[in-house]
Amino acid sequence: QVQLVESGGGLVQAGGSLRLSCAASGSISSINRMGWYRQAPGKERELVANHISGGSTYLADSVKGRFTISRDNAKNTVYLQMNSLKPEDTGVYYCNAIALWTGEAYWGQGTLVTVSS
16 A cells, blocks of 8 residues: 655645655655646646656646656655746646556645745
């Protein structure tokens, strides 16, 4: 089992920045991929960014050039640095981890990001 705890959400004006953190505990050695999804009001959850063991990263087109994902293996934490935030970035951001051998997905409880115009 893997437990994920997010932090760092909040209210920010358009153009501002936030950094989300997701700390993993439990069977950490089984994790292959960690990332962030978001769900805006009335919309489906969507992938924002992924960090794969070995260093590969993925960013959705809508956040490229503004968001950065990084991982600190010593702290078992993945970060999402969000700059130049837009109102359309508003939503609940969920941390996600994928186990290497089983493909099982784990989710955090979510952290709300609100960007005001």
